[in-house]
Amino acid sequence: MSAQILDGKATAAAIKSELTERVQALKARGVAPGLGTLLVGDDPGSKWYVAGKHRDCAQVGIGSIQRELPDTATQEEIEAVVRELNDDPACTGYIVQLPLPKGIDTNRVLELMDPAKDADGLHPTNLGRLVLGVAAPLPCTPNGIVELLRRHGVAINGAHVVVVGRGITVGRSIGLLLTRKSENATVTLCHTGTRDLSAQLRQADIIVAAAGVPHIVKPEDVKPGAAVLDVGVSRDEHGKIVGDVHPGVAEVAAWLSPNPGGVGPMTRALLLQNVVETAERAAPRA
Known part of the structure; x- marks a missing residue:
């Protein structure tokens, strides 16, 4: 099995098209x-x-x-x-x-x-x-993640979401969005100090990896059929930019957001x- 792509570029383009119409209406x-x-x-x-x-x-x-x-x-x-x-x-x-x-x-x-x-x-x-x-401006990256899932038909209501990372940009704030009644997910917040992170990840319907640790999410950590979003950015020992999700996860997950090209747009x-x-x-x- 190879995961379907959560295409941030195409989804962002659709949102921009909608925003163009809203801007015209405002003008x-x-x-x-x-x-x-x-x-x-x-x-x-x-x-x-x-x-x-x-x-x-x-x-x-x-x-x-x-x-x-x-x-x-x-x-x-x-x-x-x-x-x-x-x-x-x-x-x-x-x-x-x-x-x-x-x-x-x-x-x-x-x-x-x-x-x-x-x-x-x-x-x-x-x-x-x-x-x-x-009502207030929402954090852009967490809101973008929710919208990316929603527009691809990934079930959020009732889902168990495991977030890896405790930065304010994603980790600490995304749970506030996902646990609203409109999303209705259950969220577990993990980080680099979490004991037995793999056990937590294996329970997840949706994984949001935002720790900034290369390949912290490995194929054996992912439940078959899960949706996995790679938000982390770091460099490996060769100086190459890599994400938090190991490439092999694509053979286990049902949905995968690439990095780059997923959440960034x-x-x-x-x-x-x-x-x-x-x-x-x-x-x-x-």
Whole structure:
């Protein structure tokens, strides 16, 4: 048996097509969504990531607001740009590209953001609202994972999901989405310190691997017919980028999200969705 692919590229393209229509509807009502980015320094990876965000915006008709500062920028200068984006009506959502330079209090910068404009969905206020079940921007990667499963017809309701990884971007936040009544899954959160991780994994209907440990999920750890999503990124002993899931899992699982090409495109699409939904919430009622 060879697993069917959870195709993040095709699914993200479908979401972008839907967002294009929603953006057109907003513009017809006089509302123009805009994504802001704050980039501090000239790290090549960060510049590539931010440029990709603005290419995505162009594809769906979202405006781009780009703010760049040198790596010598002070805490006060960075915070001034955050306040500017908070107050800019053309910016309906934005991200502060991380990491920020050494010496900058990152948490202070992020907490200064307007939670309503938090395109990543990871502001402390928005995570709290997620716990409370209050409408707010959702964490992009966990939301992208849920949407990827749903659009491929993978059963989430009643499923046992094992998450490997305890980072805030995926591990700690995805359980908040999956245990909502609309998803109704049972979630076990594991990590590199979990005793007998293999035993936990073998019980899973769905595995979300986000530990950043090469091939931490092996074929013998996977229940036949499970869905496996590879979210982790790390390098092996040869410096090659690899995921958390061993290639042999494809012969055991029923569904597999590749890495790259699985969850990554979904994260980008759901960030755009956050920007559009923020604009929709703020738009005057017809």
